[in-house]
Amino acid sequence: MNPADHTKAERFVAHLEPLQRQLSVYCARALNQRDESEDVLQSAVANAFRDFDKYSEGTNFKARMYRYVTLEILNRNRASSRLAVPSGSLEPAHEPALHIDSFRLETLLDAPEIVLDHCDEVVAICVRQLTELERKILLLRAVGDFKYREIAEILDVPIGTVMGLLSRARNQLRNGLLDYAHENGLLRKGDTA
Amino acid sequence: MKCHDARRYWDLYHDSEGDADLHFQLNEHLDNCVECAEWFHKQSRLESLVKERLTANAGEGATAVDWSRILNGAGVTPVRRARSWKMFGSLLTALAAGILLMIGLFGGFSLDGSPNLAHLSAEVHQHVSAGSLRPEFESESDIDVDRYLVNRVPFPVRCPPRKDSGFAVRGAGMCQLSNQSAAYVVGSVDHQPVSIFVLPKESLNEFPELRLILQREPMTACREGNSEMVLSVFDKNLILVIGNIDRTKLTRVLKSYGTYPHSA
Numbered sequence: 001m002n003p004a005d006h007t008k009a010e011r012f013v014a015h016l017e018p019l020q021r022q023l024s025v026y027c028a029r030a031l032n033q034r035d036e037s038e039d040v041l042q043s044a045v046a047n048a049f050r051d052f053d054k055y056s057e058g059t060n061f062k063a064r065m066y067r068y069v070t071l072e073i074l075n076r077n078r079a080s081s082r083l084a085v086p087s088g089s090l091e092p093a094h095e096p097a098l099h100i101d102s103f104r105l106e107t108l109l110d111a112p113e114i115v116l117d118h119c120d121e122v123v124a125i126c127v128r129q130l131t132e133l134e135r136k137i138l139l140l141r142a143v144g145d146f147k148y149r150e151i152a153e154i155l156d157v158p159i160g161t162v163m164g165l166l167s168r169a170r171n172q173l174r175n176g177l178l179d180y181a182h183e184n185g186l187l188r189k190g191d192t193a
Numbered sequence: 194m195k196c197h198d199a200r201r202y203w204d205l206y207h208d209s210e211g212d213a214d215l216h217f218q219l220n221e222h223l224d225n226c227v228e229c230a231e232w233f234h235k236q237s238r239l240e241s242l243v244k245e246r247l248t249a250n251a252g253e254g255a256t257a258v259d260w261s262r263i264l265n266g267a268g269v270t271p272v273r274r275a276r277s278w279k280m281f282g283s284l285l286t287a288l289a290a291g292i293l294l295m296i297g298l299f300g301g302f303s304l305d306g307s308p309n310l311a312h313l314s315a316e317v318h319q320h321v322s323a324g325s326l327r328p329e330f331e332s333e334s335d336i337d338v339d340r341y342l343v344n345r346v347p348f349p350v351r352c353p354p355r356k357d358s359g360f361a362v363r364g365a366g367m368c369q370l371s372n373q374s375a376a377y378v379v380g381s382v383d384h385q386p387v388s389i390f391v392l393p394k395e396s397l398n399e400f401p402e403l404r405l406i407l408q409r410e411p412m413t414a415c416r417e418g419n420s421e422m423v424l425s426v427f428d429k430n431l432i433l434v435i436g437n438i439d440r441t442k443l444t445r446v447l448k449s450y451g452t453y454p455h456s457a
Contacts (some may be wrong), residue, residue: 011270024250024258038258046267060340109235112242123246140245148210167204
């Protein structure tokens with residue numbers, strides 16, 4: 001590696017280092033096959049490093065990096081879904097918000113820890129059950145802490161879609177938690193409809 | 194605004210999205226409706242807990258990732274990164290470094306000899322207000338300022354949430370306050386200059402007097418020259434808001450940081 005490439009690598013790693021953990025989490029959560037995380041990250045990093053000359057200091061490296069990782073995830077999930085049984089993974093453009101049982105939700109809101117302490121894996125499963133676009137939007141917000149506008153730019157979708165699907169994904173996640181809590185008797189007796 | 198309408202906008206409120214007018218109306222409703230205020234609080238709490246689970250426990254798939262192998266495989270030679278604090282990069286900011294160094298060397302000590310954060314930050318604020326110190330990055334967009342800060346300091350820093358529209362951002366930068374790395378966001382409230390300093394919570398070890406005060410009360414206020422200031426710890430950060438305006442307005446800006454789920 002010549003000195004210029006070495007400097008480029010040094011700068012690239014300096015930018016990447018603070019993001020490594022959250023990119024790992026994002027990737028693991030967003031992929032259909034979690035064991036592909038390392039391959040996906042490697043491809044995304046290789047592409048991002050190749051294009052790093054086009055990066056201007058002071059612009060949003062984090063969003064740029066997420067875009068590369070998101071693109072790789074999309075490719076990988078497409079490949080894996082071709083092998084899998086077709087499911088309801090078509091992207092809804094503007095579906096109405098999910099109905100959520102407000103009576104049961106109140107119980108969850110009153111003592112979320114009781115349910116969530118039992119539900120780490122359930123949260124993961126509920127996230128995987130979201131459509132791919134919903135999942136990415138939810139994760140970019142929760143893990144990447146991006147603003148709606150940034151998410152729209154990363155995913156190349158209208159901001160209204162981000163807003164609608166984020167709300168829907170949150171409701172769906174809550175419904176999943178409520179179902180699990182109900183089935184496992186975590187909600188207080190008499191609180192369920 | 195009716196309760197049903199207010200609750201429809203919870204996502205926007207929680208994520209500090211939407212326009213300032215919407216947040217103003219929502220805040221007005223929440224100030225007058227205990228049920229909705231409690232509902233909003235519970236919703237945000239649940240969302241924060243879910244987020245915590247999502248970010249903390251990604252399972253084996255995430256923890257098994259070997260970044261040095263990824264970098265090698267991607268053709269990026271891993272280099273040991275000695276993260277140094279790069280404060281200033283231009284002639285203008287070199288002047289600012291000089292000013293801050295002078296503040297660090299000759300000012301800002303308590304009677305017991307320990308550094309005085311209130312004094313140090315008031316000095317910086319006065320220079321920024323007077324125009325003798327310009328922020329390294331100037332923008333009126335909170336998104337751009339957030340973007341600028343995100344990879345420049347090793348701790349989370351953001352502008353105050355937009356719902357506190359009283360604060361109009363003007364720029365941001367980094368500085369040293371008695372050997373402690375700090376980020377500052379400058380702007381105005383009611384057209385009066387206000388500065389926000391954000392330091393990692395651990396930096397309180399450098400300011401023992403202040404640490405003792407904050408152990409007794411979660412939020413404290415004081416006056417330094419003509420400037421009022423309020424400060425508190427939110428999650429991983431120590432946040433100080435300073436300006437030559439009424440203390441309640443500064444407190445509102447400070448408290449807005451508490452609405453972020455995990456970080457400033």
